[in-house]
Amino acid sequence: MIASNQNTEFARGLEGVVAAETRIGFVDGINGRLVYRGYNIEELAESSTFEEVTYLLLYGKLPNKSDLANFKNKLNADNHFDDKLFRVLQDCTKGSHPMSALRTGVSYLGGLDKNSNKSDLASQESMGLKLMGKFPSLVAAINRAYSGHEMIKSNEPDYTVRFLEESFGKKPSEFEVKVFRTALILHADHGMNASTFASMVAISTLSDMYSAVTAAISSLKGPLHGGANEQALELLERIGSAKNADKIVGEMLEKKEKIMGFGHRVYKVYDPRAKILKGYAKDLAKHTGKSELFETAEEVEKVMISKLGTKGIFPNVDFYSGIVYKSLGFDPKLFTPIFALSRISGWFARSLEYLHDNRLFRPRSMYKGEVGPIKYVPLEDRK
Ligand SMILES: CC(C)(COP(=O)(O)OP(=O)(O)OC[C@H]1O[C@@H](n2cnc3c(N)ncnc32)[C@H](O)[C@@H]1OP(=O)(O)O)[C@@H](O)C(=O)NCCC(=O)NCCS
Structure with a gap:
């Protein structure tokens, strides 16, 4: 017999289900538009930096010069990590996909942050900024480890330039920076995709921003999404x-x-x-x-x-x-970590937005099994 006291509405893969409200981004699939906070992606890609776009996604407006300088200072206040993590990344890239190293790296950084047991908005925001600040070096270090090289540390404050410099060990050309920065901007946010949803589910439990990003990376790793x-x-x-x-x-x-x-x-x-x-x-x-x-x-x-x-x-x-x-010189195995280097903005912004009016995600499943009660048989009597 099938359980009868269930709501019969069921959407496979939650297709078509609206699970949250947002002011961050809009994907208009009919007219082929992608909008971040009201701005067309084309204009942002042409004229902005990745930091400006991240600020826009997080705080709802484009920064003025002093906002941007403060924001970059916050991102760069603590933007490196020690060699111990690099050794872990080297171990993780030996046999498995670089996304496993990225997942482990973020989790490791969360383990080192003494504030990561706090769940108030200010702490979540400061964890997100700290993690984003380290992200270019983290993904670049994974690139270095995967290709059998040692890590490089640069003091470059620009997100895009630092990543390229630490990946390849040389100053990128203006053209390379423009192209890569554009790719980062284009991938920063894209509606309620699987990894964004995963980050929001994690944060809705009042877990911490490192855990939300780790959940997102785990979802992005799959070939149906990031690959x-x-x-x-x-x-x-x-x-x-x-x-x-x-x-x-x-x-x-x-x-x-x-x-x-x-x-x-x-x-x-x-x-x-x-x-x-x-x-x-x-x-x-x-x-x-x-x-x-x-x-x-x-x-x-x-x-x-x-x-x-x-x-x-x-x-x-x-x-x-x-x-x-x-x-630009990247190994195809680095493409998904590069996606994460950009999408962390969307994960962070949407997780923070969701926390402003948090409600624990808790959908139901439709039970299709026996409702019983079946008579219990002790282990020694089972055939
Ligand atoms: C993304 C994707 C899952 C969307 O699937 P979907 O919503 O089911 O696609 P649609 O319903 O629009 O497909 C319409 C028809 O085109 C076919 N189709 C869709 N994408 C196709 C593709 N990449 N190659 C060949 N045929 C394709 C479908 O099989 C379907 O055929 P049918 O009419 O004979 O049944 C699918 O297009 C896909 O697998 N693409 C390749 C993977 C990819 O690039 N993913 C990254 C997305 S950003």
């Missing part, structure tokens, strides 16, 4: 050249295989983030003189739109971000 750009790039490398696109993509679609980097649950038109990154992928191809990957991608896009455009299938952000990161 798609790594796979999109793998496919492009397998296709190898624009002339193979029609045949290989056609065969995959016939076998009902998914082409990574296309389609989206919310966008049914061209993803506005993909449009911007496509432009930079093209510029990078010119800049590096290696255009084959971009030309292959453009051809795959043409084939896909001709076959599936009428179903609302267009490139998403992951299709071109992989090419951009690869052209």
